[in-house]
Amino acid sequence: MSQPLTIMPVIGIGEIQLGDDLAAVIYETTELLDGDVLVVTQKVVSKAEGRLVEIDPAVGHKPLVIEETVRVLRRRGDLIISETAQGFVCANAGIDLSNVESGKAALLPLDSDRSARGIRDALAHRFGVDVAVVISDTFGRPWRRGVTDVAIGCAGLRPIVDLRGTNDALGRELQVTEVAVVDEIASAAELVMGKADGVPVAVVRGIDPTWFGDGDVVADVVRAPGDDLFR
Amino acid sequence: MSQPLTIMPVIGIGEIQLGDDLAAVIYETTELLDGDVLVVTQKVVSKAEGRLVEIDPAVGHKPLVIEETVRVLRRRGDLIISETAQGFVCANAGIDLSNVESGKAALLPLDSDRSARGIRDALAHRFGVDVAVVISDTFGRPWRRGVTDVAIGCAGLRPIVDLRGTNDALGRELQVTEVAVVDEIASAAELVMGKADGVPVAVVRGIDPTWFGDGDVVADVVRAPGDDLFR
Numbered sequence: 001m002s003q004p005l006t007i008m009p010v011i012g013i014g015e016i017q018l019g020d021d022l023a024a025v026i027y028e029t030t031e032l033l034d035g036d037v038l039v040v041t042q043k044v045v046s047k048a049e050g051r052l053v054e055i056d057p058a059v060g061h062k063p064l065v066i067e068e069t070v071r072v073l074r075r076r077g078d079l080i081i082s083e084t085a086q087g088f089v090c091a092n093a094g095i096d097l098s099n100v101e102s103g104k105a106a107l108l109p110l111d112s113d114r115s116a117r118g119i120r121d122a123l124a125h126r127f128g129v130d131v132a133v134v135i136s137d138t139f140g141r142p143w144r145r146g147v148t149d150v151a152i153g154c155a156g157l158r159p160i161v162d163l164r165g166t167n168d169a170l171g172r173e174l175q176v177t178e179v180a181v182v183d184e185i186a187s188a189a190e191l192v193m194g195k196a197d198g199v200p201v202a203v204v205r206g207i208d209p210t211w212f213g214d215g216d217v218v219a220d221v222v223r224a225p226g227d228d229l230f231r
Numbered sequence: 232m233s234q235p236l237t238i239m240p241v242i243g244i245g246e247i248q249l250g251d252d253l254a255a256v257i258y259e260t261t262e263l264l265d266g267d268v269l270v271v272t273q274k275v276v277s278k279a280e281g282r283l284v285e286i287d288p289a290v291g292h293k294p295l296v297i298e299e300t301v302r303v304l305r306r307r308g309d310l311i312i313s314e315t316a317q318g319f320v321c322a323n324a325g326i327d328l329s330n331v332e333s334g335k336a337a338l339l340p341l342d343s344d345r346s347a348r349g350i351r352d353a354l355a356h357r358f359g360v361d362v363a364v365v366i367s368d369t370f371g372r373p374w375r376r377g378v379t380d381v382a383i384g385c386a387g388l389r390p391i392v393d394l395r396g397t398n399d400a401l402g403r404e405l406q407v408t409e410v411a412v413v414d415e416i417a418s419a420a421e422l423v424m425g426k427a428d429g430v431p432v433a434v435v436r437g438i439d440p441t442w443f444g445d446g447d448v449v450a451d452v453v454r455a456p457g458d459d460l461f462r
Contacts, residue, residue: 003423004237004238004239004240005238005423006235006237007236007419009234009235074460076460081460098408138408138410142320142373142454142459142460142461143319143320143454143461143462144381144452144454145409145454146390146409146410146412146414147408147409147410148410148411148414148415148418160376177329177369177378178376178377178378179369179377179379179421180375180376180379181377181422183375183379183418184379184380184421185422187415187419188238188419188422190410191236191412191415191416191438192235194439207422220376222374222375223373223376228373229304229307229312229373230305230374231373231374
């Protein structure tokens with residue numbers, strides 16, 4: 001592809017609560033075009049889906065982390081690198097206390113690909129706009145400092161675009177080039193969201209149309225532990 | 232920040248050879264504005280810097296991988312997960328055979344932050360345009376399938392933006408939020424480059440102006456082995 005890409009923050013979403021109709025709120029706040037990719041941060045999805053839970057002040061959020069962790073990969077001080085039920089590897093099972101009301105914690109959605117499909121389907125069937133949806137979250141990574149946003153769910157998008165076997169610019173066959181475009185889209189969107197500005201949604205416009213299609217983050221991006229050189 | 236971001240592929244760079252004046256080629260091909268971030272793929276930097284080497288047909292590129300590896304983290308079949316002299320952890324010491332003429336391999340630049348500074352300084356001093364520069368490369372990662380582009384060098388940009396201690400949207404103090412914007416910028420740029428189209432440069436326009444400043448990828452992003460839970 002060679003067209004420009006535009007990434008727009010969506011301003012004015014406001015505080016999201018349990019039961020809010022996220023697709024409707026987004027549709028009313030955003031000018032969406034067919035072929036856009038809508039990136040929605042995990043936090044508002046978790047809030048809309050009721051994944052905010054009370055923290056017991058006597059023990060803090062640690063028991064929640066343990067509850068949401070199916071396997072502990074590493075532990076250092078207060079930090080646990082967890083594998084979650086969906087297979088994500090992240091700090092403290094993805095439990096987040098920022099941008100959440102005091103005394104509560106936001107757990108990851110139970111099925112973040114389903115969350116993405118729900119938003120996509122609602123936008124398509126109720127509002128007639130055909131967009132892909134990515135649910136993003138902020139994860140650390142080994143070997144490199146700093147966090148980046150990755151996808152924890154998607155709908156209407158091929159999360160990994162396989163360019164294996166297509167020719168490179170010099171006509172030679174490419175080696176492995178399975179690009180995780182879904183994660184690159186999540187990272188790109190984060191650049192306009194900031195962390196403290198309360199911008200939980202962004203629109204990415206101009207994605208290669210051949211990248212639209214079917215796929216799940218959990219099925220297609222999460223690597224099975226047996227295939228992983230670092231588990 | 233809340234302004235839109237635009238990511239534009241730079242078409243027409245052509246084949247880059249040893250000794251090419253990369254800054255001049257880019258300047259002639261691109262309409263750059265002060266405050267842009269120029270993302271340049273490792274491949275063209277390596278070519279301009281003479282980091283293309285002959286592959287001995289009798290033994291293939293394996294000896295080159297060993298030579299460029301200071302520590303082997305994992306090995307499976309033909310795949311080596313290397314730590315390079317600069318501290319990058321990547322497959323086969325970052326040696327790449329795609330988009331390189333047959334019989335040759337592209338090694339990583341010797342000092343990719345210096346490469347970025349060279350391009351930035353040339354654009355500033357000779358052409359009068361003040362842009363940040365990111366050198367990008369395509370790396371795999373544990374736990375998730377597919378490759379994404381990350382930064383291996385930068386100049387004129389704070390690679391990690393530290394939002395620790397600023398307030399979140401609900402007025403509470405944020406937890407850890409050191410965002411590796413340099414990697415998110417590299418990933419965003421990759422979305423317009425494709426793999427087979429020979430687009431080695433992209434321009435990212437609209438980055439938060441407070442992110443410009445000083446910093447190196449190697450000094451600021453590469454995690455010291457002793458701080459790394461997975462080494």
